[in-house]
């Protein structure tokens with residue numbers, strides 16, 4: 151299992167030494183307030199103003215996102231995921247354009263773009279955009295993925311990586327079904343990821359499975375053995391309370407059966 155940090159916080163990335171990191175617009179916004187990034191924040195506005203275009207805020211935002219991505223790449227040995235604004239999630243063409251723009255910006259600051267994954271919501275339109283981008287050699291991380299159908303469509307489209315969510319599935323059970331908890335091995339988010347993982351492996355799909363959106367370390371432990379797990383710093387902290395390297399703790403054969411979450415809710 152590859153340990154991935156789900157954060158833009160460079161200090162946390164230095165501390166936990168993940169292989170890769172994932173960001174999204176809210177993580178970038180949070181990171182932008184950190185002292186480490188204050189010089190970049192100022193530069194982003196100056197850079198955007200110098201472009202002579204109208205939407206200075208949007209330009210500054212793109213520049214900052216990409217420069218935070220570069221700062222992360224200077225610390226991790228692997229990949230960084232940079233997300234396309236979710237407001238474009240239902241527009242294939244706009245998503246492709248935005249992804250190409252992000253890649254161009256990375257290139258303009260000397261980043262090896264083979265180390266960048268473009269994160270895109272797993273809507274039908276997003277999956278079509280990813281299919282086009284993958285054909286152009288731009289690797290994608292399909293996020294906001296909650297169902298087997300989305301995962302199947304992503305694999306068929308040849309995307310490099312998917313981020314099936316765990317915690318947000320449980321969030322839904324809590325909010326709309328009044329369910330407080332499941333046993334860790336019966337957590338519907340965990341079962342969703344395991345079903346997808348097992349299907350991919352059994353059918354020879356190369357798309358990487360990265361469990362995401364964790365709410366507690368039980369969920370993470372259940373999914374040890376998955377290709378990658380992206381974990382926020384507070385949970386990395388909880389998991390790190392021993393000398394054994396984190397990646398070793400998460401190495402085990404993937405043992406979870408592919409029971410359906412629906413069956414669990416009935417019990």
Ligand code: E4P
Pocket residue numbers: 156172173174293294313315317318362363364380
């Ligand atoms: C990963 O792709 C996402 O950024 C993240 O795991 C989402 O987690 P959340 O459900 O806590 O927002």
